[in-house]
Amino acid sequence: MIDFKWLQTEKKVAREAFDKAYQKECDVIIAKLKKMIKTTKEPDDIWRICDYLTEQRDRTDEKYDYRYSVLIFVFARLIKEGWLTEADLEGIGKDKIEKVQFLLTM
Amino acid sequence: MIDFKWLQTEKKVAREAFDKAYQKECDVIIAKLKKMIKTTKEPDDIWRICDYLTEQRDRTDEKYDYRYSVLIFVFARLIKEGWLTEADLEGIGKDKIEKVQFLLTM
Numbered sequence: 001m002i003d004f005k006w007l008q009t010e011k012k013v014a015r016e017a018f019d020k021a022y023q024k025e026c027d028v029i030i031a032k033l034k035k036m037i038k039t040t041k042e043p044d045d046i047w048r049i050c051d052y053l054t055e056q057r058d059r060t061d062e063k064y065d066y067r068y069s070v071l072i073f074v075f076a077r078l079i080k081e082g083w084l085t086e087a088d089l090e091g092i093g094k095d096k097i098e099k100v101q102f103l104l105t106m
Numbered sequence: 107m108i109d110f111k112w113l114q115t116e117k118k119v120a121r122e123a124f125d126k127a128y129q130k131e132c133d134v135i136i137a138k139l140k141k142m143i144k145t146t147k148e149p150d151d152i153w154r155i156c157d158y159l160t161e162q163r164d165r166t167d168e169k170y171d172y173r174y175s176v177l178i179f180v181f182a183r184l185i186k187e188g189w190l191t192e193a194d195l196e197g198i199g200k201d202k203i204e205k206v207q208f209l210l211t212m
Contacts, residue, residue: 022149023148023149026148026149026152029152030143030146030147030151030152033143033146033152033155034143037136037139037140037143040136040139041136042129042132043128043129043132043166045136046132046135046136046139046159046162046163047159047163049139049159050156050159050160050162050163053152053153053155053156053159054156054160056152056156057152057153057156060149
């Protein structure tokens with residue numbers, strides 16, 4: 001947990017970046033879902049989709065945590081995984097960006 | 107619970123009828139799923155599908171109980187709901203059919 005002060009302008013950038021990454025990740029889930037449904041015929045195929053979605057919900061719920069105390073860690077993880085780039089965080093203070101960059105080297 | 111004796115030939119008919127109803131009900135779930143997915147764009151749309159499938163799994167798990175001690179009740183319910191007709195149970199002994207018919211009048 002890090003106790004940074006977030007300015008209103010930074011909060012706006014942070015929220016947009018966060019939502020963008022979440023939407024991108026959900027777009028991948030939707031694409032996979034559409035692919036799965038194409039071959040869905042048997043009851044077990046349905047429950048396989050159900051298991052997949054439950055797993056994705058648990059995984060994204062854990063990852064997309066918008067508390068300011070953990071947001072730097074979230075952003076570092078999203079960049080590492082390719083859902084965001086550093087450019088998406090433009091407008092966020094240098095203190096926070098440096099912390100993200102430090103986390104990316106770990 | 108009813109303690110009927112089930113002959114091998116009756117078990118075969120029962121299993122086929124049971125599986126047929128389950129598949130029919132699952133086909134409806136699949137059709138609804140395909141319809142839902144067509145308008146899926148936002149993250150919340152995904153989790154709505156996840157909720158829907160979880161609900162359907164709980165509902166069908168509870169309903170499709172293949173223990174011989176409860177099968178007569180299951181068949182009566184499936185006929186009442188339109189997933190089976192009495193003709194699907196042809197080959198099952200008169201004692202059991204009469205019990206199903208009795209349950210249908212309740």
